[in-house]
Amino acid sequence: MAGMRLGTTAVVLGGSAAGLCAAGALSPHFDQVVVLERDELPANAEHRRGVPQSKHPHFLLNSGRRAIGELFPGFEDELIAAGGLHLMPSMDAAYLDGEGWSARKRGSMTMIYGSRLLIERVLRDHVRKLANVVVREGVSVNGLCARDGEINGVNFTSATGDEHVEADLVVDAMGRGSPVASWLVAAGWPEPQVQTLDAKVTYTSRWYELPEKPPASWWWRHLVIMPTQHKGEHPAEHEFLVNFFPIEGNRAIACMGSWGHEMPRTAETFARSARRVRTPLFAAAMDRCTPVSEVHLTRSTGNKWRRYDRWATPPRRLVFVGDSICAFNPFYAQGISSAASSALLLREHLSRAERVDAAFSAQFLAAQRKLLTVPWRLALARDRGYACAGGTEKVSEWKRRLVAAVSGPAFSFIVGAAREYPVVDEHFAKVFNLDESLGDMMTNPRVLAGLLRYRIRTALGRHRIPFGFDPLAEPPATDYSTASAASR
Template sequence: MRLGQIAVVLGGSAAGLCSAGALAPYFDHVVVLERDELPAGAEHRRGVPQSKHPHFLLNSGRRAIGALFPGFEADLVAAGGLHLMPSMDAAYLDGVGWSARKRSAMTMVYSSRILIERVLRDKVRELPNVTIREGVAVTGLTTRDGAITGVDTDDGRLDADFVVDALGRGSSVGAWLAAAGWPEPETRTLDAKVTYTSRWYDLPAPRPESWWWRHLVIMPTPDKGAHPEEHDYLVNFFPVEGDRVIACMGSWGLPMPRTTDAFVETARRVRTPLFAAAMDRCEPTSEVHLTRSTGNKWRRYDRLRTPPARLAFVGDSICAFNPFYAQGISSAAGSALLLREHLADATRLDGKSAAKFLAAQRKLLNVPWRLAMARDQGYECAEGTEKPPEWRRRILAAISAPAFSLIVGAAREDEAVDEHFAKVFNLDESLGEMLRNPRVLGGLVRYRVRAALGRHRVPFGFDAQAEPPATDYSTATAR
């Protein structure tokens, strides 16, 4: 059923493109307004500076985008995306050493952010009633009787029956609503002072024989004693299309290298020499890119007594996450799919309809938000409305890393824990749901007892100074 003539999407990034796919069945015409001139291929642009860093597309995001744009994943892989199983294709350094290589329940598609958006643009352009207008800056909203009626741009006014704010972290929609008489929404924040820095490389041809892995992951050290600050970094050697990788180092509250020389030298001081050695075998193709705009921020439009009718928020414009947790694109796609389902059931686009969607979206966003809080609230450097009392912060700091290692360890040996941990990681299940599952709790206790007795099924803690073992331990898990 058609709900109106024109719907307008503010922003042509991943959130906006997914929103266009959600709106297309219900409006005669959908217009996407994008400030940048969009590249024809997979290229960086000014409006998406974070595209220069690694991006995971979680399973929940893959499914949501696939529902909005059938064939998306196949097109992404055909364009160069890599369909991998991290437990088999990634060398993972956690705790005291390398984890064992084995099959698991989780697969992922690896690609650059710029390729994800290029494939999304291609899918959107296949929709006959969607138009992308480039080089257009949105300057305000028009309203009447509690509803949004259009948008103002530097190219004139555009009437609209529905508007989606997909302008990202820096969206001005909240300020425009305040100017029109709506109260400022409550905003929940927590900035754990995450900074990360990346550089792109071409892989050597051929790859060294010892590189059974495609992806390197180096987690912060569990060592509480004196150690180089680089051992507290989260490090990725992240594969993308075109035989390229993104070398990325990040930290909570620590200074990060800004120059190429400093980047290379810093890489030599992380927990394993493999990261710097791998970089040395590759050819750099970019400068160093640094990002510090990484705080968690949730604008609680759902708590407005009378939310504006005919307006929805998707992506970072409503809820932005610490990028370390790879939740952004998948959460935005999930919101867009939820919007499509909401429109399918809607008969009127009034304030009650807006409130209903915001309430459903709150439940969706609460899953990744709680995951982000579970980690970031433990950092002393964190600031914001969600910063816990010091006594609680100390408890979180003391238990979060060991609890995560316990779950990861149990997942190595227990299929049920592995399955549910994969669901949590991919935003298909909340952490609370997983930890209330009797089978998961039993698996965690069993693993802890076996570990205390030294009866591990799958070995772990391989020497971080040596090459990660290539042996497939999947049969050990099966036993």
């Protein structure tokens, strides 16, 4: 094949979503791609030790959908055929923000809902079709082989003993806990600078089977309850971010998360907390469904960026994708999409390269830095406002108070303007889906004009689309799309 010109063997460390996307990116450019994975990978959509976050909701953002679709043509159709749900959140989600429910209307954003298990199963199916990709399961990677500033092999242990594979390129896709940085330091590279911000996010989930015949009032498929902005006395649960998240197989994941609060760990405490959130609809939905799992809790949620791009001489023949280089607060649903986008970026750089040398490493890291900066800034924009947050990117107390005072109301204001003005909706959807930076959106003259018009109309009490429907009542099913279209 014409594309196989950069070497004999590429090795991917890790067979999760990031590693599978990397394998797809490498396949056209090396004779053989070897994926080394610690777990035994299931044939079907099943939980495994190496992906504890699979027990929680996963949004596949549009940028990630597109990137995976480029790496694996047909992925989206196969995900839907396997049970993924193609929905329009503004029409199919009941959304509680500010003082009450938002109105339903058609919007510019669609999403595919499904479990992390399903996403990875469809990815694995695609990788297994690549004739030059070999997935070695049940192996433990022990270290890298380095010589004269470059990585040229990987040591690992399999069921039969210690093994070694020579490599023309190695991709670290081993996630948040990747030991590669320590191996590089042991080989003579400096300790990489690490930027961190941990807002003490904890989230807890339980899986449910939906009723065969949902109540007539369930026009919605997805239920979202945003944290209150009310500063007075209220239960801690009013500050939870809550989802009743639809997935394949007529199931849903009930999830509650918070910044800095203790979260329920048992079925009994989970049910009690659910009854104290801002609307009775969440607990009522759970009551009508059948639990099919235990309660799963996750705490490893800090933002963490290993700044390999700041090394004067990064190792040749080594790149990083996914959480191994930049991990995000999972609340913002950026992980899989950022990993897939990095893998697609890698394929683009490989397609232009004549060799995997120092120039390739530097150019790829620089381009990846630009790509990662967008989700990184978006994650920090809110997490910096929490008093419980700590890390290198923690800001001074006065700045924190400013962020805390501004970020929540600003988000709600933009959401409100997006209800009324399609141009704001379009660009806000791009920001949410990592297709545009928040800075670019907020300097767009058409967006600014829409925000200004919304501010004026708010002051005059002249909204085209009502909002703030009683959170103690059922969310209204009325479609206000015509009123939205009139605001163009």
